[in-house]
Amino acid sequence: NEDLLKKSEQLAMIGQLAAGVAHEIRNPLTTIKGFLQLMKESAEDDFHLQVIQGELDRIEIITNEFLALAKPRAVHFSMTSLTTLLTSSVEFIKMECLKQGVDVRFSVEEAEIYCDSHQIKQVVLNVMKNALEALPDGGLLSVQLEKENGCAKISIQDNGAGIPPERMKHLGEPFYSTKEKGTGLGLMICQKIIKEHNGSFSIQSNVNEGTIVTILLPIAGKE
């Protein structure tokens, strides 16, 4: 789809520009912080300097986070236990599930694949986050890992509102979101990462029943 390609090119462009801006902010910030430190050493009442320091710290955190997001990371493939990866991902969202009254059903076989574990974890967390967001009043989140035809099969299922058919075709389009605070980037990133791992990413959904995301990753992995 030509339109989609254009959109994702624009997106990559925006990402690069934004990372450039964040980088440019970081350099003068370092200088300012250095001089502020000197001023604090000679000042009598440093209350105002303390406030400035606090605000500078905040800018620094935001620019760093932003750079981490926008900057393409070096890809690092290694043999990874999906069992461990899924376990720590579920651990990561556990508090949120508890708060929301979401029960987690976890059933995993052992499976190792050759992958960029950071990226695969990003995919899994994105999908789990969507599932949680589909369960604002509680429900069931089920995470499954099994081996099937030389693939590791990860299934992440929720019993939330589901996705009506007319919305299905828009999933994965950049900025397509039905959420007030959504970015509409999650699924696009997931699809891209799984494709780069020679895997497949699919979504099945029924309105009022829920959604199931299935991720297949080759166990041999190295192409």
Ligand code: ADP
């Ligand atoms: P975002 O989460 O920021 O909206 P995503 O790319 O992650 O962006 O998802 C795009 C859209 O797909 C969501 O806004 C939502 O409409 C739909 N969606 C994704 N996962 C689910 C799910 N588990 N249940 C219902 N709708 C979903």
Ligand code: MG
């Ligand atoms: Mg999302």
